[in-house]
Amino acid sequence: MRKTCRKATPSHITCAVASALTALAMTGSMWEAQAATATPALGYSPANMNKRVSPRLDFYQYATGNWLKRTQIAPDEPDVGGFSQLANNLDRQLLKLIKDAATTQDAPGSARQQIGDYWRAAMDVKRQNELGLKPLQADLQRVASLTLPGSPASVGELSARLQLGFVASPLLNVETTPDAKDSSTNLLIILAGQQALTPDEYAKPDGQRVRDLYLAHISKMLQSAGDNAEAAAASARTVLAIETELSAARLTPLQQRDPAMTYNKMPLADAQALIPALDISAKLRAMGVTPPATVQVQDIAALKAVNTVLSTRSPDEVRTLLRWHVLSARASALGETWRELDHAFDRQRKGLPTSPTREREVTQAINMQLYHPLSRLYVQAHFPDTTRREITRMVSHVKDEFAQRLRHNPWLDEPTRAAALDKLSQVDIQVGYPQQWIDFSGLLIKPDDHFGNTQRADAFQLRRDLARVGQPVVNERFASPPYTTPTSVNAAYNPQTNSIDITAAIVQPPFYKPGADAAVNYCTIGAVIGHELTHGFDSFGRQYGPKGNLRDWWTPQATAEFKKRTDVLVQQYSAFTLLPGVQHNGELTLTENTADLGGITLAHAALQRHLADHPLPRIDGLSSDQRCFVAWAQMWSYKARPERVKLLAAVDYHANSALRGYVPLLHLDAFHKAFGTRPGDAMWRAPAMRMRIW
Ligand SMILES: [Zn+2]
Secondary structure (H helix, E strand, O other), X not given: OOOOOOOOOOOOOOOOOOOHHHHHOOOOOOHHHHHHOOOOOOOOOHHHOOOOOOOOOOHHHHHHHHHHHHXXXXXXXXXXXXXXXXXXXXXXXXXXXXXXXXXXXXXXOOHHHHHHHHHHHHHOHHHHHHHOOHHHHHHXXXXXXXXXXXXXXXXXHHHHHHHHHOOOOOOEEEEEEEEOOEEEEEEEEEEEOOOOXXXXXXXXXXXXXXXXXXXXXXXXXXXXXXXXXXXXHHHHXXXXXHHHHHHHHOOOOOHHHOXXXXXXXXXXXXXXXXXXXXXXXXHHHHOOOOOOOEEEEOOHHHHHHHHHHHHHOOHHHHHHHHHHHHHXXXXXXXXHHXXXXXXHHHHHHHOOOOOOOHHHHHHHHHHHHOHXXXXXXXXXXXXXXXXXXXXXXXXXXXXXXXXXXXXXXXXXXXXXXXXXXXXXXXXXXXXXXXXXXXXXXXXXXXXXXXXXXXXHHXXXXXXXXXXXXXXXXOXXXXXXXXXXXXXXXOEEEEOOOOEEEEEHHHOOOOOOOOOOOXXXXXXXXXXXXXXXXXHOOOOOHHXXXXXXXEOOOOOHHHHXXXXXXXXXXXXHHHOOEEEOOEEOOOOOOHHHHHHXXXXXXXXXXXXXXXXXXXXXXXXXXXXXXXXXXXXXXXXXXXXXXXXXXXXXXXXXXXXXXXXXXXXXXXXXXXXXXXXXXXXXOOOOOXXXXXXXXX
């Protein structure tokens, strides 16, 4: 995660259709050799079904069985499914555009110059090897000469340097976010440092395997930087102990989604009092930011824990933690020795036989760092205007359907119904790419300085972000890599702006095929659109009003009715065991499960309306409704390594994809009718237990 996630998850992008982890994990693959493999083509196909299995007994096997049988997880991927297969295709298209840009000399600051020179520098492994650890020397020196304790200003300044130069500081990071209760203004948000492992990996007994790997990894990296084996092993233990201590204090992934726990708006002086060992103002000034009077603290206990580490650990221990961060945060931009160690840890942790190719790694890095320049080339080459118009039309159909259903919803009371309709009418949905591209021309990309390029690109992004402190919010669209850029395989709802970005990259098979059977298109991309629309009304999104302000617009009665229904989903999704000892978490995944149910419900209903004017025959022996539900399940076709399943179960807000493929369908009467389920069938669900939320 550290390798590709340049920045802490933006606090406002919370409801993507793909998990961030899914998006980030789209590394490596069949890649160059894919054409030669037997992997089934992307998108709906009756050939992916296994009709020997009864849909009444195991719908997921029925709808996707042949796909599951024929599809292998590539040796350099943690899983395989619609998202990762599309990401593979996408990366091949991007690589072609990148290589093409590298064949010409273009005007400085142009998209082609930046992309071409980034590529040239990144592929010059010989030069990276010659440089060795030289790109880190000045910062390693800064860490070594940090005086502790009693120098909060120096600690603040060093933390600034680490955030600007090394992705994030392990101590404290700053970003901007719209003020949750005044969405027209940007606030500075203070976050505790990023961590390499998940909370479970730090704390749980069965995280021991990963902890052992991590200890060995730190030790090897430090030895490759000149430490002797004994000192390196001792330092590794120190790093793990401090990180474990910090992890234990943090909000859980579920708590991080709760504005009541994270909206801690306070005077800067009060935030400073939480962490006297690090001077926040000194940090801000070192980053060129005037300290604001008011800030938001994301996680109060986590900040206090950083203070405890700084004030109770020995100076050597603190310096060890910081030195490790400098060495590891950008290891993938260093020479082969360090890159390979970094890859080896990644492979072991994820259970992968091989790592992605260098070409793909660089393609993804460019996509993360030069996201709008590359997206411009991509949109020009691969995103037809007809597709944009077609999807925009479908958006309005699905949105109309939602409004219609809100008007007739049996459990909403009148005040809440009116407020919901008002919120829905104000959702701003854009398709493909932004009306205005971000100007990257001020970013210096050199043909011979890979490490510097990666640092300057991240700093460019961070400085743009911090320049917004105290400024009015401008809703910059398609601008959060890897969630919402035109070249992210995703769609995302932002509750703080009440807007949805549907990226150019997702509007392809398996999510959408121009001119294909309406039953299929509605129940894939139409359901994705519905999924995003209902996010504004799930247990998280419903806390925000039409302008993105945190305020309760629900009557207590409507809240109780809503909760009665979502409690059933929590229970239902908590009942699944993914692997021995790995239980599915219905509470963590509630918002996404509600959106999946809403998405397929709206899509199916919109399809009925469409069919009333444009009737379709049975195709491939399947009725329109049957094709709709099979297409939905096939969109979620998925296979994963056990390491992956376990990791996602602990931190992902989305249910396991294989569950997404059929569990929401069990709530739809039309599904039971289409396949004739009966009491006693595994897929049967008593009508009283079928939740109709939207
Ligand atoms: Zn979602």
